[in-house]
Amino acid sequence: MKQIWKQTWRQRLAAALIQLLMVLAMAGVGIRMPVQAAEKNAVTQSGEMKVHFLDVGQGLSILAQSEGKTMIYDGGDRKTSRFVVSYLKEHGVSKIDYLISSHYDADHMTGLIGCLNAFDVKNVISSNYVHTSKLYQSFVKAVKADGLKMQHPAVGKTYKFGRGSFEILAPKTIEAKGSNNNSVAIKLMNGENSFVFTGDAEHESEAAMCNSGIDLSCDVLVPGHHGSATATSWDFLQKTVPEYAVISCGTNNKYGHPDKDTMDKLQSMDIQVYRTDKQGTIVVTSDGTNLNWSAEPCNDYTPGDDSDQGTQSTSEVQQEASKTATGEHVWVSATGNKYHKTNHCGNMNPNTAKEETREEAEAQGLEPCKKCY
Ligand SMILES: [Zn+2]
């Protein structure tokens, strides 16, 4: 009898232990699940910055994430407003540290109203003009409802953002009746990687950016105004010298974006091209040195409108492109025998560096720095 009782007691203990283990295992699973989900959506490793060029059809919307910080630069048009909000949620966004409205045209601003309603927004940066549209009133209302004020920072103002930073490039001046040229443009930086976003800024604002003295050179340029010929001047390309261009426009859009002139310029300068109308949403991760893209560039240089003949002859384009190549600006240190792509490549003192053309540097017998070239 005693033995039987013992066995039963042991069995009970074993059963209890198994139950306890199961409870623990379930609790463990319960705890692990959200962590796994968070890891899946997560955002960035230490030192990383992720930039998402959302496919919002004819419009613009860019999400940037770095070390728990979130920025949204424009939010696309009405049709894609819900997509933008759900895309951000899927990518672990609950608060937005910087919500930047380049300008108040519907194809850039509408989705931002959705974001103001859906997320905890900390800062709103926008352009210092008033639009007559009802939509603008809705935007103002949504900003107020969140207890926020629109900030209109001056050119040159720099903000810390996660591991990196961003600097305001435009607008230098506000056009009374303008909209596109009033776009807030920024340079987003993470270590040696940088991105330039100009909203719908056109030649006039691009010229002001070129004259600002700010280093515009970047790895990735989003050509202004969806690749329209009113933006992406030769001078601006010469200053930005991007390796990649990401064009945000809608398939078969009624404006014929991107324009043949813009695409000819990009092609002649061997700038690799991504397009949201051909490739959908595109994501790039910067580790501070290298860029890791979600897809290969499409390098499709065809204009949005096939009947677009362009305004420049092939020889004109080639001439300008070669001017751009030789007119490329480089940095030269006070001492040393190298020239550099940036004045902060790490192999020189940025305070004593001076800028000159590559041609001039080569004429002095200087050689390209191995680290930045
Ligand atoms: Zn616009």
Ligand SMILES: [Zn+2]
């Ligand atoms: Zn636009």
